[in-house]
Amino acid sequence: MTQPLDPDMFDPICPSTLSPFRIGDKWAGMIIRCLEHGPRRFSELRIPLRGITAKVLTKSLRALERDGLVVRTAHAEPVRRVEYDLTPLGRSMLGPIAAMCAWAEQHWDELLDAREESLSLDRTG
Known part of the structure; x- marks a missing residue:
């Protein structure tokens, strides 16, 4: 059993749009x-990805599954549940x-300075 995900895994003051890289x-x-x-x-993924x-999480998981980075496994017993896990290809993305x-x-x-400057120019331009 893995430990629960930290609800503060992703700092809310660090918007994902700040990252210059997207997979x-x-x-x-x-x-x-x-x-x-x-x-x-x-439901576990929704905690740090609050x-x-x-709808968007479902779409993203499907895209990752389509690209061979994530595998979706449905368990029927004892309680019906679905889990997502990294494939070896997905695991190769961790580095x-x-x-x-x-x-x-x-x-x-x-990065923050550039973002602020850009926003400042947008407001005055």
Whole structure:
């Protein structure tokens, strides 16, 4: 049994749109990170991904499954449940995602400054 996901796994002041890299869609990298330590149910994924709607999470999971990064397993007994897990291909994304996260952390202030400057120009332009 894996430990529950931390509800604060993704800091709300760090919007996913700040990340300059995206795998598939806005949420894919975060979903892959949520599955790093083993299979998770849909409801478990919604805890750290609290900004995502059920519809968008479903769409993202289907896209990841279609691309061979995630596998969906339906268990019928004893209680019907569905779990999502990384495939070996999906697991191979963990290293690049970790590198992207480290890069973003190292350049956090520059990214925020650029975003603020761009927003400032949008308001005055």
